[in-house]
Amino acid sequence: xxxxxxxxxxxxxxxxxxxxxxxxxxxxxxxxxxxxxxxxxxxxxxxxxxxxxxxxxxxxxxxxxxxxxxxxxxxxxxxxxxxxxxxxxxxxxxxxxxxxxxxxxxxxxxxxxxxxxxxxxxxxxxxxxxxxxxxxxxxxxxxxxxxxxxxxxxxxxxxxxxxxxxxxxxxxxxxxxxxxxxxxxxxxxxxxxxxxxxxxxxxxxxxxxxxxxxxxxxxxxxxxxxxxxxxxxxxxxxxxxxxxxxxxxxxxxxxxxxxxxxxxxxxxxxxxxxxxxxxxxxxxxxxxxxxxxxxxxxxxxxxxxxxxxxxxxxxxxxxxxxxxxxxxxxxxxxxxxxxxxxxxxxxxxxxxxxxxxxxxxxxxxxxxxxxxxxxxxxxxxxxxxxxxxxxxxxxxxxxx
Ligand SMILES: *Cc1c(COP(=O)(O)O)cnc(C)c1O
Numbered sequence: 001x002x003x004x005x006x007x008x009x010x011x012x013x014x015x016x017x018x019x020x021x022x023x024x025x026x027x028x029x030x031x032x033x034x035x036x037x038x039x040x041x042x043x044x045x046x047x048x049x050x051x052x053x054x055x056x057x058x059x060x061x062x063x064x065x066x067x068x069x070x071x072x073x074x075x076x077x078x079x080x081x082x083x084x085x086x087x088x089x090x091x092x093x094x095x096x097x098x099x100x101x102x103x104x105x106x107x108x109x110x111x112x113x114x115x116x117x118x119x120x121x122x123x124x125x126x127x128x129x130x131x132x133x134x135x136x137x138x139x140x141x142x143x144x145x146x147x148x149x150x151x152x153x154x155x156x157x158x159x160x161x162x163x164x165x166x167x168x169x170x171x172x173x174x175x176x177x178x179x180x181x182x183x184x185x186x187x188x189x190x191x192x193x194x195x196x197x198x199x200x201x202x203x204x205x206x207x208x209x210x211x212x213x214x215x216x217x218x219x220x221x222x223x224x225x226x227x228x229x230x231x232x233x234x235x236x237x238x239x240x241x242x243x244x245x246x247x248x249x250x251x252x253x254x255x256x257x258x259x260x261x262x263x264x265x266x267x268x269x270x271x272x273x274x275x276x277x278x279x280x281x282x283x284x285x286x287x288x289x290x291x292x293x294x295x296x297x298x299x300x301x302x303x304x305x306x307x308x309x310x311x312x313x314x315x316x317x318x319x320x321x322x323x324x325x326x327x328x329x330x331x332x333x334x335x336x337x338x339x340x341x342x343x344x345x346x347x348x349x350x351x352x353x354x355x356x357x358x359x360x361x362x363x364x365x366x367x368x369x370x371x372x373x374x375x376x377x378x379x380x381x382x383x384x385x386x387x388x389x390x391x392x393x394x395x396x397x398x399x400x
Contacts, residue, residue, distance in 0.1 A: 033343035034364055044069035047382035049359065057387050058359040059377045064226050064334040065299075065306045066382025067256030073295050077257075080291025088284035093273070096284035104290040105261070107297050111232055112247060114263035118272050121285050123221050123250035123260040124150040128157055129276030130217055130246060130262055131188065135160035140182035142173055142214070144189045146196060149367070151188050151219060160186075167193075170204055177212040185214035191234035192222035195368050195376060197331030199223075202238045209244040217246045225254025226310065226334055230301045255296045258289055306381035310334055313379045313388050320392050325400045326374075336377040337363075338395065346373035349398050356394040 010026070029035040042050040045068040049058045067073060080100060090096030101119060108117035120126035131154035135141055141155045141162040155162045163176040177185060187209065189200045202218065209216050220233045228236025233249060235241065243265060251259040262272060272279055317336045321328045326340040340346045346362035353360050353375075364373045377391070 033347055039359075047380050047387065051359070054357070056354070056357050056359045057383075057390065059379065059383075059391060060359045060361045061380065062222070062253035062378060063256055063382075064222075064254045064310060064378070064380055065231075065256065065303075066380050067254070067296055067299060070256060070296070070299065072299065073256060073292050076295035077288050077292035080286075080288030084287035084291070086286055086288060088286055090284065091280065091282060092284045093280055098284075098287045098290075100287035100290035100294075101284065104293050107294055108249075108261045109263060111297060111301065112235070112249070112263040113232070113241065114247065114265070116266045116269040117261045117263040118269045118279065119251075119285065119290070120260045120262065120276075120279055121282055122252070122258070123219070123248065124153075125278035125282065126248050126250075126260040126262055127151050127188075127217075127219060128154040129272060129278035130248065131155055131160070131186065132158040132277060133272050133275040134158075134215070134217075134246075135184060135186055137161075138182065139184040139186065140180050142176055142180075142185065142187045144168065144193075144200065146193050146369075147188060147190050148194050148219060148221065151190070151217075155188065167196075168198075168201065170201065170208065174208060174212075177208060177214060180212075185212060186217055187214055188217040189219065190222070191218045191220040192227070192333050192335065194222055194335070195363055195374070196329050196337055197222075197333045197335030198329065199234065199237075199333075202234060203240050206240055206242045206244060209242070215244050215246060216242075217248065219248050221248075221250040221253055221260075222333060222335060224249035225300045226307065230304060231307060251293055251296075255293060255300060257293050257296050259285055259293065310379055310381045313383055313385070316385070316388050316392070317377065317379070320395075324392075324395050325398045329374075334379045336379060337374045338377060339372050339374040340398075341371060341373060343373045346375060349375055352398060353391075353394050356390070356397075358391055358394055360391070 039051050045061055045063055047058060049056055084100055088096040105117045105119055120129055127150040135158045137159050139160045141160045143155055143164050144167055145164050146167045165172040187205055191200055205216050223234035225231040227234050247263040249261055251257050326338045329337045340349055343364040346364055350362040360375045360377055363376045
């Protein structure tokens with residue numbers, strides 16, 4: 001495979017010795033089909049997006065409820081900017097924390113049924129903050145091998161001993177827990193796996209926590225807003241509650257805005273305020289986003305029709321499974337992965353779908369294990385039945 005030419009700016013740097021080293025690395029990525037570029041959206045995020053002058057139907061966003069460009073949330077953001085300005089101007093502990101942040105935390109605690117909630121700038125930062133605040137060298141983290149990259153990075157940064165168990169393999173997990181002599185044991189898992197769309201067996205994990213005196217950090221980035229009563233998330237879906245669970249939800253996916261939160265008991269939240277470095281050493285998020293999120297939470301909670309429609313669309317994909325090439329992983333969520341195998345096959349398929357006016361991202365290693373590159377089809381309440389039929393027809397045209 002010959003290396004493709006990079007853009008002019010990259011070509012120019014490649015003339016320096018350091019640039020040549022970087023270029024070799026980029027060439028290797030390209031040869032392996034792993035080179036990444038960004039598409040540029042010209043307007044709003046949503047089920048339909050404008051790219052390079054074309055209107056495309058997008059199955060790429062995590063805006064599962066179709067709220068990223070909701071007029072009511074935009075109006076709330078505008079009102080928030082008028083009232084609080086645009087920048088928080090300081091970190092939470094040094095006078096950057098405001099009324100809007102307080103109100104959002106209270107609303108999130110009520111929604112998830114926890115005594116307290118604490119907002120972080122992003123889910124990535126929340127995971128790093130929680131794991132490093134709870135675990136140090138004397139502690140141990142137990143992690144599913146398909147966890148999100150942010151949980152893996154968080155685990156490494158904490159310097160805790162860590163044990164990764166094969167995806168959903170609770171026997172291996174139990175084996176690790178039984179053998180561990182760590183001071184504090186923390187199981188960490190995606191609640192809905194971001195690239196597979198399947199669910200962690202939360203009730204079984206909670207039982208293991210009780211048996212081995214462990215805690216569970218549940219990353220519900222893809223369940224919050226989508227699963228459970230009125231979108232309260234994966235814990236509501238399984239009807240489990242436990243003081244051993246630290247719940248993390250993100251606000252840039254189904255909630256359509258930006259940010260993340262941790263819900264837990266008061267002592268844990270207080271410990272995070274004092275110890276979570278990614279909470280302490282960063283500027284507070286703009287309060288206007290908290291105002292937008294208060295509006296978004298109202299919509300997430302009250303508009304059950306969005307989740308009902310999404311469930312109908314997911315059922316369409318599941319029903320079409322035998323007619324599709326590759327292997328559609330079984331998922332009851334908005335994430336419907338079609339595994340095609342090689343990175344090249346996935347990128348080629350993405351190209352074919354683009355010709356049909358459809359955006360479906362190819363996800364390749366290292367985001368997913370080698371040999372399991374896939375199209376990550378992401379459904380939204382803003383898609384119509386006709387659009388999903390169009391997607392299915394195009395998928396059937398892919399080479400088998
Ligand atoms: C998206 C995602 C995150 C990161 O959340 P951001 O708010 O986008 O930083 C964390 N965990 C999982 C499972 C995710 O899918």
